[in-house]
Amino acid sequence: MDPRLPETDLVIFDCDGVLVDSEELSCRCLADAMVQIGIEMSTERALELFLGRSATALLDYCQGVGKPLPKTFLPELAVQVRETFRSQLKPIAGIAAVLGELHLPYCVASSSDLERVKFSLELTGLASSFGPRLYTSQMVKHGKPAPDLFLYAAGAMGAEPGRTLVIEDSVSGVMAAKAADMKVWGFIGGTHYRLADGSALLRQAGADRIFAAMNDFWNEG
Structure with missing residues (x-):
């Protein structure tokens, strides 16, 4: 004790x-990746929606707005986050x-x-x-x-x-x-x-x- x-x-x-x-770095990567596949998102909004949440929350959100994520999304996001962390974390x-x-x-x-x-x-x-x-x-x-x-x-x-x-x-x-x-x-x-x-x-x-x-x-x- x-x-x-x-x-x-x-x-x-x-x-x-x-x-x-890491939170701002990862949510910036996430927002950029979502915009690239046609889902409107900002870093600030990503922080509001997904801070402290698992990937399931992200998948559920995208399904809910009628934009289910492609199978390559999470692996490609993980690579981008890792690259960003390597230089800035x-x-x-x-x-x-x-x-x-x-x-x-x-x-x-x-x-x-x-x-x-x-x-x-x-x-x-x-x-x-x-x-x-x-x-x-x-x-x-x-x-x-x-x-x-x-x-x-x-x-x-x-x-x-x-x-x-x-x-x-x-x-x-x-x-x-x-x-x-x-x-x-x-x-x-x-x-x-x-x-x-x-x-x-x-x-x-x-x-x-x-x-x-x-x-x-x-x-x-």
């Missing part, structure tokens, strides 16, 4: 927007220090696929901090905002939901953590919140605390 985090046996970190500053400032000071078990639970999570963490130098403790929406039936992924991660780590703290940057992620009966802190330090009031969005979704810099992680326990 870490005395700075009372009644907490496990910390679950989302990946995109919490560990790596950076870790969230201060996250390495937080992980180094965290004296209790922690893991990742992400809506991204496992290969993308691994790639992002390796690219930003964070992979060694997590090892195999990576859980993704591919491993459960229902992605965020359903609680399945967080409950799966906590179970795999041997922690009770009520003694688990989740660090999330998306409305769907916060909702998923609350549905899992976990404490959740909303992080709004990613570049995708430059023009949006992330604090209001995440607090309305049920976040127990909001913070905007990893340097402030320990300011409240």
Whole structure:
């Protein structure tokens, strides 16, 4: 147990927007790819619709607007995102220090696929901090905002939901953590919140605390 985090046996970190500053980059790639196949989309709208969501949410949206995605769309998008990440992706400032000071078990639970999570963490130098403790929406039936992924991660780590703290940057992620009966802190330090009031969005979704810099992680326990 870490005395700075009372009644907490496990910390679950989302990946995109919490560990790596990827949300704006990936949604820009997504918006560009959707426009190319005739679906009107902007980076800002993509963030609003798909932030913290799995590929299933994207497929459902496109089906709903009468523009089902071609089979090549997701593989080609993954290549474009990887190329963009390789040249532009950076870790969230201060996250390495937080992980180094965290004296209790922690893991990742992400809506991204496992290969993308691994790639992002390796690219930003964070992979060694997590090892195999990576859980993704591919491993459960229902992605965020359903609680399945967080409950799966906590179970795999041997922690009770009520003694688990989740660090999330998306409305769907916060909702998923609350549905899992976990404490959740909303992080709004990613570049995708430059023009949006992330604090209001995440607090309305049920976040127990909001913070905007990893340097402030320990300011409240």
